[in-house]
Amino acid sequence: MRPTRSAVCAAAAVTILAAWFAAAAGPASAAPARELYVSAPVDVGVAASGTAYKTFEVTARAQRLGEVSEPAHEVVVTLDLAGLAGVVDVLLPADLCATSGTTATCALGEVDHIGTAIPVKVRAAPGPLTDDAGTLRYAVTAKDATAHPDNTSATRIRVGTGPDLTVPKRSTVSGVRPGDALELPVVIANTGDRPTRGGVSVLVQTGLTDSSGQDLVVAGDFGNCRYRLEYPQGDPQNGFVCHFGVDIAPGEVWRLARPLRIEVGPRAADGAVGYQADVIGGDLDEKAVRGTPGAGAPLTLVRTSPAPAPKDAAGEGTALRTSAAPEGRDIDYGDNTGGLAVRLAAPGSPSPGHRGADLVAVGDTVRTTVGDRTEAVVGLRNEGDEAASALGTSKTAPATWVAVEIPRGVRVTARDRACRPTTNADWGDYPGGATFGDDPRDVAPVPTGTIYYCHTRHSIGPGAGQTFSFTLVADRAMDAATGLVFAASEYGADLKGQKNNAGVLTVTAQAPSGSGGSASGGSGVVPAGGPGGSLAATGAASVRPLAAGSAAFAALGALLVAAVRRRARTGA
Numbered sequence: 001m002r003p004t005r006s007a008v009c010a011a012a013a014v015t016i017l018a019a020w021f022a023a024a025a026g027p028a029s030a031a032p033a034r035e036l037y038v039s040a041p042v043d044v045g046v047a048a049s050g051t052a053y054k055t056f057e058v059t060a061r062a063q064r065l066g067e068v069s070e071p072a073h074e075v076v077v078t079l080d081l082a083g084l085a086g087v088v089d090v091l092l093p094a095d096l097c098a099t100s101g102t103t104a105t106c107a108l109g110e111v112d113h114i115g116t117a118i119p120v121k122v123r124a125a126p127g128p129l130t131d132d133a134g135t136l137r138y139a140v141t142a143k144d145a146t147a148h149p150d151n152t153s154a155t156r157i158r159v160g161t162g163p164d165l166t167v168p169k170r171s172t173v174s175g176v177r178p179g180d181a182l183e184l185p186v187v188i189a190n191t192g193d194r195p196t197r198g199g200v201s202v203l204v205q206t207g208l209t210d211s212s213g214q215d216l217v218v219a220g221d222f223g224n225c226r227y228r229l230e231y232p233q234g235d236p237q238n239g240f241v242c243h244f245g246v247d248i249a250p251g252e253v254w255r256l257a258r259p260l261r262i263e264v265g266p267r268a269a270d271g272a273v274g275y276q277a278d279v280i281g282g283d284l285d286e287k288a289v290r291g292t293p294g295a296g297a298p299l300t301l302v303r304t305s306p307a308p309a310p311k312d313a314a315g316e317g318t319a320l321r322t323s324a325a326p327e328g329r330d331i332d333y334g335d336n337t338g339g340l341a342v343r344l345a346a347p348g349s350p351s352p353g354h355r356g357a358d359l360v361a362v363g364d365t366v367r368t369t370v371g372d373r374t375e376a377v378v379g380l381r382n383e384g385d386e387a388a389s390a391l392g393t394s395k396t397a398p399a400t401w402v403a404v405e406i407p408r409g410v411r412v413t414a415r416d417r418a419c420r421p422t423t424n425a426d427w428g429d430y431p432g433g434a435t436f437g438d439d440p441r442d443v444a445p446v447p448t449g450t451i452y453y454c455h456t457r458h459s460i461g462p463g464a465g466q467t468f469s470f471t472l473v474a475d476r477a478m479d480a481a482t483g484l485v486f487a488a489s490e491y492g493a494d495l496k497g498q499k500n501n502a503g504v505l506t507v508t509a510q511a512p513s514g515s516g517g518s519a520s521g522g523s524g525v526v527p528a529g530g531p532g533g534s535l536a537a538t539g540a541a542s543v544r545p546l547a548a549g550s551a552a553f554a555a556l557g558a559l560l561v562a563a564v565r566r567r568a569r570t571g572a
Contacts, residue, residue, distance in 0.1 A: 034070070035064070037147075045158045054121065055120065057120065075142045086125055089122065092104055133159070163194050184273055204240055242299050251306075275337070362465065377469045401489075403451055
């Protein structure tokens with residue numbers, strides 16, 4: 001009977017994954033109570049004329065402070081509609097909500113930390129306006145959770161006359177890889193009751209500052225856009241503002257003649273490219289006070305949907321109503337922003353139609369004489385159809401490396417600069433599926449000699465590889481003593497059998513016969529006693545990579561090395 005696999009140690013997981021919230025140190029205490037939250041727009045503007053509804057969302061969610069909790073049950077959101085009488089009509093989903101008088105109750109059932117949204121549709125009330133603004137208030141209850149005491153949610157709804165520029169909600173594209181090019185269509189509609197006057201502005205941004213590190217670049221240098229923007233508060237901006245000399249009538253939809261091209265750089269992380277539309281002379285132009293004009297051809301907008309004739313509820317033509325609100329500015333800035341969220345492909349995952357990287361260990365066999373120096377060259381080769389990444393998820397630590405076990409009775413006198421010795425670790429289950437032990441299904445026995453970790457200096461393309469040289473001295477005679485050579489990746493990308501990830505370093509040493517030989521290392525070799533330390537004698541059993549001044553090696557070791565797991569075989 002075979003024992004179960006040991007769990008990967010918690011320390012390794014903490015090394016690699018950053019938690020959203022860190023628990024404060026101290027004695028154990030009761031878990032915080034699960035609380036309910038309601039989120040909704042603070043302010044919504046609707047046109048004074050027309051019959052179309054504007055939609056916004058009210059979202060209920062449940063969680064404990066600082067952690068993801070179990071869902072709350074029998075969650076009910078109550079909407080107080082009294083403050084909207086004579087201002088707007090409200091339409092709620094019949095399958096979620098029931099209305100009685102000026103109160104609506106929406107039964108959501110089970111709600112988790114992600115939340116459940118209630119679509120709320122509003123439009124200006126028919127007939128003369130009793131007021132140009134009202135307030136919609138919310139409350140939330142549940143069977144097994146309480147509302148957060150500071151979560152007082154309400155939305156002020158204003159009725160105004162003027163343009164209301166609206167853009168589609170932000171969309172998401174997943175599976176993106178460095179080097180990809182994406183397209184961002186910019187679409188602008190006017191859902192207000194007045195046309196824009198003097199044109200429209202569009203702000204495009206890929207982050208808050210130039211140091212955002214997202215490495216998502218909007219290509220182009222457009223003549224009707226201003227770059228390197230300066231804002232009154234002095235914050236640097238990496239976006240640009242474009243002016244278009246077209247006015248958008250109520251009901252019309254315009255878009256860019258060509259979508260914006262987004263280039264994904266080599267150090268890209270999950271991020272977003274957003275854009276915001278506004279009337280010329282609005283808040284957008286007041287915030288971005290200066291910028292450098294582009295030198296290329298201008299961006300252009302084209303109309304895709306003409307303006308419909310205004311209709312009343314019966315379908316007859318109707319005159320535009322007016323309100324006390326000013327006409328020049330956008331009446332609702334809450335729906336002016338859209339864009340594209342960019343989610344990178346899972347690290348190490350192959351592209352569609354590809355096998356991905358397939359790491360193969362390259363071992364070596366050396367014959368020497370006791371006391372003489374000899375050179376061993378080991379490494380890895382990529383037999384897949386995609387490159388093995390050079391950098392891991394941190395973008396600073398190496399993603400691909402080789403673990404080299406030096407056989408007992410052999411010492412290292414010089415080594416490749418990319419290799420460092422490690423101490424005090426246990427071998428366990430490798431994330432990609434490799435295991436070490438004495439079972440036939442294991443990749444190799446648990447290493448017992450000194451281990452060196454050698455990181456790659458660059459990505460390893462298909463058919464390419466990298467080698468590392470060691471200068472070795474055998475301290476006693478031995479016949480085919482072996483050490484493990486294991487090619488590994490932070491991403492556990494090599495899921496195609498794992499046996500070829502393991503190779504062997506074999507050393508045979510004969511007794512001296514009166515003459516000594518020597519072998520010198522190459523230019524990439526440093527003395528074993530140099531930086532990184534020396535484990536020149538026979539190695540210690542089971543070893544863990546040391547940080548050696550670098551968090552990179554700590555992260556590498558955590559992936560490869562986990563709780564000790566030696567298989568005990570009790571029967572055939």
